[in-house]
Amino acid sequence: MVSPRLYHPDLVIDCVEALVAKAGLEALTIRSLTRATGFSNGGIYRTFGSRGGLVGRMWIRAEGRYLQLLRSQIARANNPFDAVLAAAEASIHYPRLYPKSAAVLFTVRREEILSQPMSKEVGDQLRALGHELSEITSQLAIDLWNRCDAEALDLVAVCIHDLPKWIALRNMGFAKPIAGEYLRSAVRAVLDVGPPPLAYERASQLNGSSALHPSVTGCRQRVSCL
Structure with missing residues (x-):
């Protein structure tokens, strides 16, 4: 089953900013983001395309x-x-x-x-x-x-x-x-x-x-x- 797009992408971007502000761009991984947000890997990729797209x-x-x-x-x-x-x-x-x-x-x-x-x-x-x-x-x-x-x-x-x-x-x-x-x-x-x-x-x-x-x-x- 294909993961749906996220309804609130700004919530993910909020977490991305928090991770990058705290530990730098290198610390941002999709795995760390799923732990921080509770959203699935598939939902994040479906919404943003890639880690680079998310950044x-x-x-x-x-x-x-x-x-x-x-x-x-x-x-x-x-x-x-x-x-x-x-x-x-x-x-x-x-x-x-x-x-x-x-x-x-x-x-x-x-x-x-x-x-x-x-x-x-x-x-x-x-x-x-x-x-x-x-x-x-x-x-x-x-x-x-x-x-x-x-x-x-x-x-x-x-x-x-x-x-x-x-x-x-x-x-x-x-x-x-x-x-x-x-x-x-x-x-x-x-x-x-x-x-x-x-x-x-x-x-x-x-x-x-x-x-x-x-x-x-x-x-x-x-x-x-x-």
């Missing part, structure tokens, strides 16, 4: 939740500078809303997830989420500096990903309000300095030109294709 679905839910929060934070900002601050703060709020999802996103690398064997449908969804995050990063860089070359994009990524990870999400014994202040101060300092000037900008200053930086046009073309 992919876990990441899709976690990153989808994060991107929804990220866009909501940015939408409330009044200017590009505040938008980056708000985006950085998403990483403070997210663990309070979804602690296990946050633990997965901030301890497992996306490359590890994409390396798992999974269906084309799940893989496409993962790549679409990655493109969405890239689009957000690109738009923030354009709004701030009218450019989205590699150095500008890297600097935005430092502000909305790296600094939150190392300041707000580390277990350093800081109370949440002071951790938030540390994060905002660090992001402001980075944005005040900004990305290094490009050779095109230096040449434009010498020539008195104010033409649009070519990286913006290329970036907009890339974003429109995502």
Whole structure:
């Protein structure tokens, strides 16, 4: 008899997140999952296809939740500078809303997830989420500096990903309000300095030109294709 699909796949994903957050991706096996959930091997395989498909679905839910929060934070900002601050703060709020999802996103690398064997449908969804995050990063860089070359994009990524990870999400014994202040101060300092000037900008200053930086046009073309 073929095992039926599970009626509540989110319950399985909850357990997957808990196992991965506690012991890492390597600790996740279908056997450990059946023990934790009480669901049959057949029901899990029938619903998710494979272990890789299960891992992919876990990441899709976690990153989808994060991107929804990220866009909501940015939408409330009044200017590009505040938008980056708000985006950085998403990483403070997210663990309070979804602690296990946050633990997965901030301890497992996306490359590890994409390396798992999974269906084309799940893989496409993962790549679409990655493109969405890239689009957000690109738009923030354009709004701030009218450019989205590699150095500008890297600097935005430092502000909305790296600094939150190392300041707000580390277990350093800081109370949440002071951790938030540390994060905002660090992001402001980075944005005040900004990305290094490009050779095109230096040449434009010498020539008195104010033409649009070519990286913006290329970036907009890339974003429109995502």
